[in-house]
Amino acid sequence: MMNTINASGADSTEINQRLSQEDGEFFIEGCLGQRFLGAGMGGGKHIRISGIPGNALGAYLNGAEIETQGNAQDAVGDTMNAGRIIIHGNVGDTAGYAMRGGKIFIRGNAGYRTGVHMKEYQRHIPVIVIGGRAGSFLGEYQAGGLIIVLGLNEDEKPIVGGFPCTGMYGGKVFLRGDARHVSFPPQVTLRPAEQGDIDEISGHLNDYCRVFGLDSSWILASPFTVITPNSKNPYKQMYVTN
Amino acid sequence: MSKLEGQIRIPSGCAISAVISKTGEKMTGEKIIESMIPMHERSNGLGGGFAGYGIYPEYKDFFALHIFFRDALSRRECEEYLKDKVEIVKQESIHVRKTPGIKDAPLIRRYFVAPMPCALAASQLDENEYIMRIVIQINTDIAGAYVFSSGKNMGIFKAVGYPEDVGRFYRLDEYEAYCWTAHGRYPTNTPGWWGGAHPFGLLDYSIVHNGEISSYDANRRFIEMFGYRCTLQTDTEVITYIADFLLRKQKLTLQEMASVIAAPFWSEIERKTDAEKEVLAYFRTVYSSLLVTGPFSIILGFTGGLMALNDRLKLRSMVTAEKGDKVLIASEEAAIRAMEPDAENIAYPAGGEPVIVRLKEGAY
Numbered sequence: 001m002m003n004t005i006n007a008s009g010a011d012s013t014e015i016n017q018r019l020s021q022e023d024g025e026f027f028i029e030g031c032l033g034q035r036f037l038g039a040g041m042g043g044g045k046h047i048r049i050s051g052i053p054g055n056a057l058g059a060y061l062n063g064a065e066i067e068t069q070g071n072a073q074d075a076v077g078d079t080m081n082a083g084r085i086i087i088h089g090n091v092g093d094t095a096g097y098a099m100r101g102g103k104i105f106i107r108g109n110a111g112y113r114t115g116v117h118m119k120e121y122q123r124h125i126p127v128i129v130i131g132g133r134a135g136s137f138l139g140e141y142q143a144g145g146l147i148i149v150l151g152l153n154e155d156e157k158p159i160v161g162g163f164p165c166t167g168m169y170g171g172k173v174f175l176r177g178d179a180r181h182v183s184f185p186p187q188v189t190l191r192p193a194e195q196g197d198i199d200e201i202s203g204h205l206n207d208y209c210r211v212f213g214l215d216s217s218w219i220l221a222s223p224f225t226v227i228t229p230n231s232k233n234p235y236k237q238m239y240v241t242n
Numbered sequence: 243m244s245k246l247e248g249q250i251r252i253p254s255g256c257a258i259s260a261v262i263s264k265t266g267e268k269m270t271g272e273k274i275i276e277s278m279i280p281m282h283e284r285s286n287g288l289g290g291g292f293a294g295y296g297i298y299p300e301y302k303d304f305f306a307l308h309i310f311f312r313d314a315l316s317r318r319e320c321e322e323y324l325k326d327k328v329e330i331v332k333q334e335s336i337h338v339r340k341t342p343g344i345k346d347a348p349l350i351r352r353y354f355v356a357p358m359p360c361a362l363a364a365s366q367l368d369e370n371e372y373i374m375r376i377v378i379q380i381n382t383d384i385a386g387a388y389v390f391s392s393g394k395n396m397g398i399f400k401a402v403g404y405p406e407d408v409g410r411f412y413r414l415d416e417y418e419a420y421c422w423t424a425h426g427r428y429p430t431n432t433p434g435w436w437g438g439a440h441p442f443g444l445l446d447y448s449i450v451h452n453g454e455i456s457s458y459d460a461n462r463r464f465i466e467m468f469g470y471r472c473t474l475q476t477d478t479e480v481i482t483y484i485a486d487f488l489l490r491k492q493k494l495t496l497q498e499m500a501s502v503i504a505a506p507f508w509s510e511i512e513r514k515t516d517a518e519k520e521v522l523a524y525f526r527t528v529y530s531s532l533l534v535t536g537p538f539s540i541i542l543g544f545t546g547g548l549m550a551l552n553d554r555l556k557l558r559s560m561v562t563a564e565k566g567d568k569v570l571i572a573s574e575e576a577a578i579r580a581m582e583p584d585a586e587n588i589a590y591p592a593g594g595e596p597v598i599v600r601l602k603e604g605a606y
Contacts, residue, residue, distance in 0.1 A: 033280030033576025052576045054280070071588060073574050074559050092575075092590065093559055111590050112556045136556065136593065161592065162510070 007031045007051060019047060028053075033073070038066045043083065055092075058085045061102060074111070077104045080126070086211055093135070099126040099145065103204070106130045107212050109153070112161070113137045120144025120171060129208045136161030139227075143170040148201055150176050150219060158182065169229045174201055179225040187233050193224035256440075256452035257284035257405070257426035259572035260541045261581055262548055266605030267567065268296065271414025273581045274422035278405040280576040281426060284452075287343070289427025289439035290408035291400025293448040293543050294419030296606055298395050304331055304354040305373050305445075308391035308398060309380075310436055311349040316386030323384060327376055328355035336399075336412070343407040348436055352397075370445055370490060375469065377444065382471045388437040393446030396545065400425075400439035408439075420606055423543045425450035429476075438474050441543070442482040448543040449485060451478040452573055453558050456536030464531035477538075484532050485542055496542075496549045500596035501525050503534040504554045541571060547600035556593030563588045569599045 005018050005028045012034040019026055019037075023044035028037065031051030036059055038047050043063030055073045058066045061080040071089035078097045090108035096115045101124040109132035116137065118126050126145035132153045138160050139147050151159035159175055165188045174193065175182070184190060202220055209216035259277040263269060274292060278285075298306055305328075311317040324330065336350045357372045365372055377389045391398035396419075399412040405426040425440035441448040455461070455477040462472045462480050468491070470483040481503070488499045502525050506514075511522045526533070537557030542549045550571045552560050561575045563585035570578045570585055578585050591597050 031576075032579060033574055035283065052574075052579050054574070054576060071575055073576065090588070090590070092561070093556070109590075111559075112593070135590070 001025070002027055004029060007034060010034070012036050012054065019045065031068075038064055041083075058083070061085065063102075071108070077102070080104075082124075088212070090132070096126065096128045096147075099128070100124060101126050103127045103129070103207075105208050105211055106132075108132045109134070110138075110149075111135045113140050115139045115142055115145065115147045117141045117143060118145040118147070118171065127204050129204060131208075131212065131214075133157060134160045134164075136163050137166055138164040139168055139171070139173045140165075141167040141169070142173070145171045146174065146201065146204070147171070148174040148176075148204065152214075152219075165227050167235070168227070169235065171228075172197075172200075173227040175225045175227070176219070176222050177225065178223060179227075184227065187230055187235055188227050189230040190225055190227050193226045197226050198224065256428050257281035257573050257577070258424065258450045258452050258539060258541055259570075259577045259581075260421070260423040260450075260543070260548055260550070261568055261570050262421040262599050262601070263568050264599065264601055264605070265567040266296070266420045266601050268418035268420055269422065271409055271412075271417055271419070271422060274424045275406050275409035275414060277570075277572060277577040277581045278409070278424055278426050280580050281572070281574055282404065282406070284428060284573065285404055285426030286428045287404050288402055288429050289400070289425070290403055290405030291398060291425050291427075291439045291441050291450075292405070292409055292412070292414055293391075293396065293398045293423045293441040293443065293450070294414070294417050295396045295421040295446075295543060295545065297397050297417045297419045298354070301332065301354040302395040304356050305392055305394055306397055307353040307355055307377075307389055308336065309351050309353065310388045310390060311351065312386030313349070316384060317349055317351070320380055320384050320387040323380065324353070324355070324376070327358060327361055328353075328373075329358055330355050337416075338411050339413050341403075341407050341411040344401055344403040344411040347401070347411075374445060374486070378469065378471050381473050390437055391443045391448075393443060393448070394545070396443075396446050396448070396543070398441050398443045398448055400441065401436055402439065420601065421543060421548055423448060423450050423541050423548065425452075435474075438476050440478055442476075442478045444482050444486045445490070446543075446545045447482060447485050447489070449478055449482045449540055450543075451481060451538055451540045453477075453538030453540075453553065454536055455481070455534050455538055455553075457534050460531055461534060478540075481534065481538070481540060484534070488529070488532070489544075496598050497596060498525065500549070500551050500594065502529045502532050504551055504594035504596075505533050506554065506594060539573065546606050547598065549599075550591065550597040552591060552593045552595070554594035560591055561588060562591060562597055571597065 002025045008030040026047045028049045033054040035054035040060040041064040045064040049068040056075045059078040061083040063083045067086040074092035076095040082102045084103045087106045093111035094113045099118040110130045112135040129148045332354045401408045488494045538553045539558035539560045564587045565582040565585045
């Protein structure tokens with residue numbers, strides 16, 4: 001059964017209380033800036049949203065699926081643990097901040113600091129896929145997980161802003177194309193993706209394309225650049241002699 | 243007695259928004275108040291305020307001084323001081339509406355003034371500098387009096403409270419402006435007093451600011467060499483004076499001012515053309531003390547336009563949009579949608595990338 005929640009005039013506490021009462025399908029209509037929607041919620045819930053959800057959408061998410069038809073604001077999936085967040089529009093800054101598991105699929109562009117300090121542990125590997133471009137400081141202080149930027153826009157703007165992978169010390173970033181015009185810090189290495197790398201992301205890209213009705217075959221056939229921390233040039237003596 | 247703002251520094255989340263009509267179409271303050279409602283949680287009730295441009299067409303040639311007075315004594319002292327310096331063509335209480343959530347209001351008065359011609363001539367200053375010195379003098383030396391708005395055909399309205407309450411308190415639905423800016427405050431460094439709410443203004447410049455700059459003292463030391471006095475220890479005040487100094491006194495363009503306060507990193511300057519390198523390196527060298535570091539997103543209002551700017555690392559959020567002849571700017575897209583549900587061309591300016599909007603020629 002579909003539970004419809006009219007968000008106009010409701011605050012985030014009321015909406016989250018409705019969501020936590022039972023599992024199932026929810027449709028929140030007319031959102032306007034209510035924060036923390038779906039925060040901490042476990043599997044068994046599928047939450048669709050119209051309007052503009054507020055900051056920290058799906059923070060600490062623990063298995064639920066959230067899908068929003070338009071744009072989302074800052075800190076989508078902050079520290080999320082499991083589940084999936086699907087954004088049909090753009091996201092603001094710091095999507096996937098300190099994310100520990102689950103997936104965030106963004107059809108449009110992402111703002112600054114996407115995936116800042118995301119991490120992984122054994123089989124808990126968080127994944128962010130961005131269809132458009134990413135802002136500056138993509139994967140800042142990244143400690144684990146996968147960030148994939150597809151650059152599907154046709155506006156000729158760079159696939160990623162300045163200072164990507166600054167302070168990165170774990171995980172992987174995949175950029176579609178050769179990342180020729182992007183400058184990276186000396187503590188990371190770049191290489192063209194090999195078949196083994198593509199195999200690692202193909203499952204996620206197939207899911208992504210299915211969700212947004214895209215053809216995955218030509219995307220998977222594109223060249224990708226893989227960025228990983230450079231263990232030969234670790235972060236040492238940056239602040240003190242050690 | 244607890245310490246007032248300016249006497250103590252407590253080590254802000256905030257909310258900002260703005261709307262401007264490029265054709266100079268007048269808007270009441272109702273929509274800009276609406277925009278602050280979805281961002282309620284960004285403030286904590288310790289400050290809210292608005293600036294409206296084009297609101298005093300019948301007195302557009304006079305400086306509109308909005309002044310808070312602690313009591314009748316400070317009012318008398320201030321009026322005594324003003325009487326020899328300016329000609330007051332009209333003075334009145336600013337009409338307010340009793341609003342739950344807004345209390346402990348000081349006396350709030352408005353004076354439309356022009357410099358006294360003989361005093362102005364004797365001072366050998368232009369009228370802007372003349373008025374600016376009067377404002378600084380009152381705010382520094384007359385205890386209990388604080389000029390919080392001093393431009394022509396514009397006005398700042400601010401208080402302790404949530405912004406939506408502050409807007410209703412000042413009856414902004416009865417004013418019509420071609421540009422409004424708004425602020426909801428979450429003070430982190432100071433206790434929160436009426437004078438310390440945003441916007442901060444000097445002459446027709448006003449600033450709303452979300453953030454907390456780490457260069458406050460470096461900036462303050464520099465700017466105070468040029469006759470400004472920072473009386474409130476709040477970072478927005480110093481940004482306002484920097485804007486006045488760079489734009490009015492140094493005659494920089496808005497773009498150039500952005501290159502000073504949110505200067506590109508040297509590593510970015512390296513990648514520019516030789517001509518650009520020279521200019522940017524010049525600004526970083528000459529105005530190194532005016533580099534504003536730490537998180538900020540600001541909207542600078544001025545006669546005929548506005549500029550929005552983020553710090554170069556973009557540690558605060560900012561969204562822009564358009565609808566017809568209007569440009570809308572806010573900390574959150576929800577605030578923009580509260581003003582214009584069908585706003586178009588949603589964009590997210592990069593750190594250090596100024597968004598400058600000007601009215602069409604002759605539209606104000």
